[in-house]
Amino acid sequence: MSFNDIVGQERAIKILTKSLKENKISSSYIFVGSEGTGKKLTAIEFTKAVNCLNLNKDLEACEDCQSCSEISKQRSPDLKIIEPIKNSIKIEQIREMRKEIGLKPFKNRKKIYIIDKAEKMTIEASNCLLKTIEEPPYYAIIILICSKIDPILPTIVSRCHIINFGLISSYKIKEFLLNKNKNIEKEKSEIISKLAQGSIGSALKLLSAEEYFIRREEVLDYLSTISPGKYGDDIFAKVEKMVSEIDRVEEVLEMIKLWYRDILIIKNTGDQKYIANCDKLEILEEKSKIYSQEILIDILDYLEKVEEYLIKNVNKRLIFERLYIKMVGVEYCLK
C-alpha cells in the first residue's frame, strides 16, 4: 500500500506530499468527504510518510522499515485511531488522548492521532479536543476524518488544514474493480461502478454482495410497474404488502432514490453518463416520458426527508404509504 494505491484522490495527496516536501506539515488536519473515498487510508499513508526512515527522493514511504511496517499493520505505538463507541466519541476518549499526547513519541518523529467519524464527537468531547488543538505539542499531528464538516465545532475547523476528498469517477472505480478482480464480468463492473456513487468503499461492498443484486432486481421490477396516475382502490393494501416484505429499509430507499434520480437526469439532460442503473436504461427512458418534473422532484424531496423520519423512528408503514402516494402521483391527479 502506498499513496499510489489510493484511487482518485490525486489532489488531496498532492497537497499532503507538497507539505512534506516543503516541511510545512500542519499540526491538525480535517479530511472531509463521502464514506469510502479513501480518507482513512490516506491518513495512514501520511503517517507512514512523515515517519519513514528511508523516504525516497519522491518522498514516498519505503514500506519496509520498522516504522512503515508497524504503521501499515496499525500496530505502531505512535499511531492512535479514535473511533465512535456506540455511535459517539465521548469525552473520556479525548481525555485519554490528551493525557497520552503529552508524552513524546516512542520511536517515531511524529505521533499521529486519527479521529475517525469526528462528526460523532459529543459537544463535551469537542470542547476537550479544542484545548489540544489550540496548543499541540510540536511532535503531534491530529487528523480528523469526517463526511460532513458542519457538525464539527467552528473553533476546531478554523485551526485545521482542511483537505477535501471528492467523489471518485465511475471510470476510475471500474478500472479499480477490473484490476482488483480479474474474473469480474465487464458488465458487472460497469453496473457496480455506477451504483457505488463515487465511493470505492461502496463498490467493494457491492462486489461481494450477491444478495444485494437479487434484492435490487426485485425492487426495480416493482418500481417499473409503478406509473403516475395508475392506482386502484386497493392502494393501501399494496403498500401494506410492500412494507411487510421489506427488511432492509435504508437499502431499499436508496435503490428507490437512485431510480427516480436517474429518471430525472434522463428527463432533464438525456445524458446517460450519470445514470446509476445503467442496465435499466430502456425502462428509465420510458418512465422519463411519463413522469412530470414536478412529481419527480416531489418524490426525491420526500426521500431526503425520510432519512430523518427513520432516525426519529416514524412508523415505517406511514412513511411508505406517503411515498407510494407520491410515486403514483395521487396528489397531482386530484388537483
Ligand SMILES: [Zn+2]
Ligand atoms: Zn519506511
